[in-house]
Amino acid sequence: MLIGVDKQGRSVMLEVNNLKVEFLSNGKSIAPVDGVSFTVGANETVGLLGESGCGKSVTALSILRLFPLASKARLSGEVRYDGHDLLTLDDAGMRAVRGKQIAMIFQEPMTSLNPLHKIGAQLGEMLRMHTTLVRREIDYMVIAMLQRVGLSRAEQLVNEYPHSLSGGMRQRVMIAMALLCDPGVLICDEPTTALDVTIQAQILDLMRQLKQEQGTSILMITHDLGVVAEMCERVVVMYAGQVVEQSSVHELFDAPAHPYTRALMRARPALDAKPGQPLNAIPGSVPLPGTAGAGCRFAARCTKADDLCRSKMPELAAVTPGHLVRCWHPN
Ligand SMILES: Nc1ncnc2c1ncn2[C@@H]1O[C@H](COP(=O)(O)OP(=O)(O)OP(=O)(O)O)[C@@H](O)[C@H]1O
Ligand SMILES: [Mg+2]
Known part of the structure; x- marks a missing residue:
């Protein structure tokens, strides 16, 4: 059920195109997912990485349109799978997709x-x-x-x-x-976060093995760079509802271009860390949806930020073919 081929010649299974999710909250519209685009290739595992609150789960739920009616979610953009835009499919069509064509695994099995x-x-x-x-x-x-x-x-x-x-x-x-x-695509939303490390390793092993046998494409949502390194071929880094970097896993670890990605890497506990040694946590927190200004959303926490960063949003642009970054001063 391939839907086409992208610029790098990869066969695409799932294409998310300029996805925007708005919620009506106290008469105000907020957009925790704001123009997100990425693809998942055939037999490929793509990581969706970012801190808590940056819009990973909302992105996943939008793909299957799993919001409760009461949440008044408004979705725009495109989610292309098997020749259809899932955002415009009727309810019967959507029921046929859920579980059968695209399945989802949540952090909490219950x-x-x-x-x-x-x-x-x-x-x-x-x-x-x-x-x-x-x-x-x-x-x-x-x-x-x-x-x-x-x-x-x-x-x-x-x-x-x-x-x-x-x-x-x-x-x-x-x-x-x-x-x-x-299913053609499996979406996993932090499937191992709630488990202890031994069981987590077993479950990740199992998923890798099943992927090899069954050839399923996987969208792996995580805040854990270790899971990305072990499981994924490509990675999409999200910050405050936007994609800020996208590349092969190899290139991301080799040459992270966005200051946010670099900060995430520094924030990882080192294997040889001494007890009590502080982590390089990123100061500040992800801005709440609807509170960002006109500039780069990471500017307030970025050591490289200048006036341009604070006043104008950078576009997602290629640093090398297949490696995109949204930054005025990429590495
Ligand atoms: N139904 C909703 N109505 C209003 N706002 C929502 C709704 N669901 C999520 N949000 C907001 O959207 C933002 C993104 O939430 P989301 O759950 O996608 O984050 P996440 O990246 O999955 O974080 P985590 O790593 O903690 O799971 C948050 O600020 C959250 O409060
Ligand atoms: Mg989540």
Whole structure:
């Protein structure tokens, strides 16, 4: 289900084009996602990186239009998948896309799992909704998928409720549910943040292995540069609702061009850090949506900022082919 080829000759599965998300809050419109564009290639893992509050989850939820009606979200731009703009698809069309063509994994598995239903019934429901398989085939596929994500005693697990599972097991169940219908794109929103480091490493290993076997394209949302380094081929860095840098992972680590990306890298704890050694946290915080001025949104926290930065927003521009940066003074 390729939708085309980009300027670098990559086959594109998912294209987000100038996405803007506005919420109406106290009679005022705020835009936590403000003109975001990127693509996810075939069999590619793209990282969406940034600090808390910069608009990563809102971007992910927009792709599947998963906002509650009450949130009065207004979406504009384009989300192209399989020849359609998902932002203009009708409800029936969107239901057919969710789970079947594009699946999503959340940080907290209980977002997707219903505490009142047995594991087997919940996974089976995905196949009932999206396929014409009969009961016996569905039961077989559910157990096979639970085994594939490394859950032993799958035959018993199907009769258990989510609360009887550990956090790591629930996350595996959620991955199984996401992969059951063999989606073209998998969106993972901080899938391992809530897990301890050992389980986190196991889950990341599992996802890498499944990607190799199944050839799924992945959008991996994270604030963790370690996850980007381990999992992704390309990375999109977001700040305050905008893309500020975009490149291959190799080039990002080799030659980060945006002061924000460089600051994120300095803020990582070093492996040989002494106990009590302070982290180089980035001073200040991400501006709340709707509070940014006319200039670069990072200017207030940037050591390189001058009058130009504070008064005029830089455009996203190429420093080398395929490496984009939004900065007046890139490295
Ligand atoms: N339904 C909503 N109505 C109004 N504002 C919202 C809504 N959902 C999110 N926001 C705001 O949008 C901004 C971006 O939020 P988002 O959840 O996308 O951040 P994030 O990058 O995923 O952060 P985190 O790493 O903490 O998950 C935040 O300021 C948040 O308060
Ligand atoms: Mg989030």
